[in-house]
Every structure is written in C-alpha cells, then in structure tokens.
Amino acid sequence: MDGIADMGGTPGWGPVRPPRRDEPVFEEPWQGRAFALASLSGRIAFGGVNLDAFRHGLGRLDRAAYLDDGYYGRWLNGAELMLTDSAVLAPGAIRARARNLRGERVEEPPIPEPAVPDYEPSAEGSLRPVDRPPAFAVGERVRTKTMPVPGHTRLPGYARGHTGIVEVVQPAFVLPDTNAHFQGENPRYVYSVRFDSRELWGADAEPFAVTADLFENYLEATS
Known part of the structure; x- marks a missing residue:
C-alpha cells in the first residue's frame, strides 16, 4: 500500500533539518505521554508488540493526521486507529471525550465488543531461523x-x-x-x-x- 509514509524520493518537502545537539528528547510534556500511550496501545489492541501493525496504522493515516499534528501527534493518531480497528475504542470516542473535557457535554459512543486479533509472536524480537540458504549472494x-x-x-x-x-x-x-x-x-x-x-x-x-x-x-x- 502506497500510503503517506512512502515519501522517500518525492519532491517538494524542502531540506532536512538535522537535530540540534542539545535538543531534548521531548520538547513538550505531552509528547512523552503520547509516546507512552502509543507504545501501550499495541498491547491493548492485539495483545502484544507488533511494530509492523503499528507502522501499517501510521501508513493509513490521511495527510492531516500524519503531517499536521507533528511526530508525536502522528503516533497518537496511529494508536487511535489501531484501537478502533480492534474494537477497543468506538469510532469517534476520542473526539467525543476531548469535547467533554472542554465542557461541551457530548455523549460518548458505546464501547463495542472487543475484537482483539489472535496474536502471539513465536519468539522475541524479529530475527527468525529459516531452513534454506539465501537466494542471492554478495556482489550479485x-x-x-x-x-x-x-x-x-x-x-x-x-x-x-x-x-x-x-x-x-x-x-x-x-x-x-x-x-x-x-x-x-x-x-x-x-x-x-x-x-x-x-x-x-x-x-x-x-x-x-x-x-x-x-x-x-x-x-x-x-x-
């Protein structure tokens, strides 16, 4: 799937800004919380860490959700998409809760029945043994x-x-x-x-x- 994340080699993005040497890990406190929430959302959505599913979620975001909200905003949007896909959250639940925090008194949509995928990695990390030799060699x-x-x-x-x-x-x-x-x-x-x-x-x-x-x-x- 050619999503918004596949922008390598495409023109019009301007120069790359290298990070400052004294740049903090999180420029604002909410970014650290967003990182933690996104990291935990995969365990909630499908019972384990699946970075590929998370990356696929990021790749399915629209332009505004991927770019306009910044790096950690993108992580939050991807986490929300994963939780919605797994029926842990109802579509629109986050938006309704944000409006309630602003005092608008909006009824939140009901939480659907959980539909967590049956997922369990066969081992830690991503390296796996295979019982065949590589198809290609160095220099080929x-x-x-x-x-x-x-x-x-x-x-x-x-x-x-x-x-x-x-x-x-x-x-x-x-x-x-x-x-x-x-x-x-x-x-x-x-x-x-x-x-x-x-x-x-x-x-x-x-x-x-x-x-x-x-x-x-x-x-x-x-x-």
Whole structure:
C-alpha cells in the first residue's frame, strides 16, 4: 500500500533539518505521554508488540493526521486507529471525550465488543531461523519487483523496478507484509542492496549511492 509514509524520493518537502545537539528528547510534556500511550496501545489492541501493525496504522493515516499534528501527534493518531480497528475504542470516542473535557457535554459512543486479533509472536524480537540458504549472494545484481502492494510493505515506491547490487546478506527477519495483517511471520532473508541514484531518479540526478535493506521476496535475479 502506497500510503503517506512512502515519501522517500518525492519532491517538494524542502531540506532536512538535522537535530540540534542539545535538543531534548521531548520538547513538550505531552509528547512523552503520547509516546507512552502509543507504545501501550499495541498491547491493548492485539495483545502484544507488533511494530509492523503499528507502522501499517501510521501508513493509513490521511495527510492531516500524519503531517499536521507533528511526530508525536502522528503516533497518537496511529494508536487511535489501531484501537478502533480492534474494537477497543468506538469510532469517534476520542473526539467525543476531548469535547467533554472542554465542557461541551457530548455523549460518548458505546464501547463495542472487543475484537482483539489472535496474536502471539513465536519468539522475541524479529530475527527468525529459516531452513534454506539465501537466494542471492554478495556482489550479485538484482532487480526489485514491481508487484502490486494492496497492504503493508517495506519496499519503497522509488525503488521498485530498479537494479542494484547486493552488498550484505543479512539474517532472516519477520516479514512485515504479512505480520502487519496478523497473517503469519513468514521470515525472509534481508539484503542490503546498493543502487546508483541515477538508476532510481534518472540521468539528471546528483550521483551518489543509495543502500536499501530489502526482503528476499522483493527481489528477483537479473538475466
């Protein structure tokens, strides 16, 4: 799914502002509370930590919810979406409660019956063993697939259909494409693939190398 989060390589965002060396972790107290609430919401929504499901939630936000509310506002909006998806919160419950805090006396929608997904990781972290060798080797030329992406994926849009060289073969990780939808971990090897910027953005691009970590099922051998 090509959501708002897949903005890498797209124009019009302006320069990247590097953080100040003395920049605090949280500029305002509410940001720390937002971080804690978002971190806990996954455990409430589906009984465990599933970062892929959380990232998928962020990717489904609209432009205003993703950009206008800032980084930690985005986290709160993503947490609300996860809790609504799991029927822990009713749609509109947060908005109604905020209005009540302002003294408007709005009736909150009823809390629906919980519909928490049956989710339990097979092990801690994201590394998983697989019983097959890697499909690609260091130095091999590979091409990223131009497959349709109806759901979550970690294959960025700007890298699809382009050729690069494998620099590092990494261990197998839980596949976000299925794990985000609670359809199994399906571990795959991950490859650090180096692309030439002109391969990605055309001959007029400034020459530099781009390295992307890509799951095995995103790649195919070149002839």
